[in-house]
Amino acid sequence: MEQERLFPDYIFETSWEVCNKVGGIYTVLSTRARTLQDRIHDQLIFIGPDCWQDRPCPYFEEESLFPEWEDVARCEGLHVRVGRWTIPSRPVAILVDWRPLFDEKDAFYGRLWQQFGVDSLHAFGDYDDSVLFGWAAAKVVESFYRHYRLDDQRVVLHANEWQTASAALVIQKLVPQVATIFTTHATCIGRSIAGNNKPLYDYLWAYNGDQMAQELNMESKHSIEKQAAHHVDCFTTVSEARECAELLDKPVDVVLPNGFDNSFVAVGPQFTRKRKAARKRLLAIANALLGTQIGDEALIVSTSGRYEFRNKGLDVFIEAMNRLRCDTDLQRPIVAFIAVPGWVSGPRADLQERLQQRKSYDTPLESPMFTHWLGDIDHDQVVGMMRHLDMANHQEDNVKLIFMPCYLTGDDGIVDLSYYDTVLGNDLCVFPSYYEPWGYTPLEAVAFHVPCITTDLAGFGLWANSVKGASASIEDGVEVVRRTDYNFSEVADHIKATVARFAAMTPKEVRACRSKADKLSKKALWSEFIPYYEEAYDLALRKAAKRAE
Secondary structure, eight states: OOOOOOSEEEEEEEEETOOOSSSSHHHHHHHHHHHHHHHHHHEEEEEEEEETSSOTTTEEEOOOOOHHHHHHHHHHOEEEEEEESSTHHHHHHHHEGGGGGGGGHHHHHHHHHHOOOOOTTTTTTTTHHHHHHHHHHHHHHHHHHHHHHHGGGGEEEEESGGGGHHHHHHHHHHHSSSSSEEESSOOOOHHHHHTTTOOSSSGGGGGGGGHHHHTTTHHHHHHHHHHHHHHHHHEEESOOSSHHHHHHHOOOOOEEEOOBOOGSOOOHHHHHHHHHHHHHHHHHHHHHHHHHOTTOOOOOOOOOOOOOOTTTTTHHHHHHHHHHOOOOOOOOOOEEEEEOOOOOOOOOHHHHHHHHHHHSSSOOOSTTTTTTEEEEEOHHHHHHHHHHOOOOOOTTTEEEEEEEESOBBSSSSSOOBBHHHHHHHHEEOOOOOOSSSSSSHHHHHTTTTOEEETTBBBHHHHHHEEEEEEEEGGGGTTTOOOOOOOOOOHHHHHHHHHHHHHOOHHHHHHHHHHHHHHHHTTTTTTHHHHHHHHHHHHHHHHHHHHOOO
């Protein structure tokens, strides 16, 4: 008879991205929250960094939910703010200031070395802030646990990425009864190898993680990530990747694929209205910038994500668009966007003026390749590659490529739409990642009925192939391109051909692709993926029970 799985009564989950919109982990946690809240309600508690202190946090609303404990915590020297994360499900969130712990940093690092073998000797940059925040998060859990006497409750602390690994380690000493889960969404050394233009995949079997950390000056971050992987009750990652076993010398206990909550995706007339508004805005930006009159018949293509030029495949996307712009057989004009946050110095006043005038123009603005001025434009990788390829959006080019280097939060001064309201205006999205343990951007695209192109080096691409049982194509809603360490040109040609094929589709064929994309996204809802978390919680709780004994 199969043993019944244990499920926690309390889940404390900590990340640098709780109430702090930085990257994909924000999406992981914020979209998963509702599914867990359905089980344990306000006993799901997120712990994030109080980056704002006396200033209001745009993702957090203060509310006195545990007034007695808040007083106790402050008496214990913890600087906390309690309230709710302002996402649709509004889960409980505790923001903690880690800065007061700097006075005790050296002694704490000494204990990490003695108890867990964490080498903080070579720490620099964001290491101190991250590790001390993890320590502060663990102290919050300890204080809450003891105040509310949770000894008879099943309690889990789930730490995400190396930035909070210290929380999962320290809590085992502070409160051994608390079960610990550590998720690496991307190993810091794997990301660093890929980002430094070294071949990762064909040579992965031969890399020594400790040696590479020394070579790439990543020793301290790699050390705390590796020790967390070895010491926690349950070590997890987000896809069937080999890098944890090879670089951290520890295979994962459970794979936790990233799901999505589509409850906020508009439906029916509202979806149609939002899609039309997004397309209208994107084309207005292109026409004002380029001095063109491109109409709604254009194919709008985009890529987006964090600004990791090689890892996210921005280089191969630009190359594919470059090859496509000379294709005389293209059935439709193409407007392509790179929506990747860069070092923005401000929106272009000349572009703002044209957008406000709402007139047609027949001459382009100066440097008609980007929507916002950049802080160091001469060293920007996207602009540099576009200039190198002479991709200056000449009138005769079949493909116009525009760099939107702003965060799409609805107030950037040019687009003035949120990311989700912008993405549904696309006809096709392209995410040709070289290093992408999961890949939220393609999942988000298909959730908004936008077919996309990704690679089999992305966890999402591998998952899409597994759903089909073969290599997925654009007719399935997602085209999964085979990518290796050395086939850059082949990938660029594959993307070029797929975009051209999509541009030639009939409206009926496009609707079928969009429908398939929507159906595929529903197989990646959190309701489908939460059983993997149930497995991880059960494993962690059973190990913690043995430790507590």
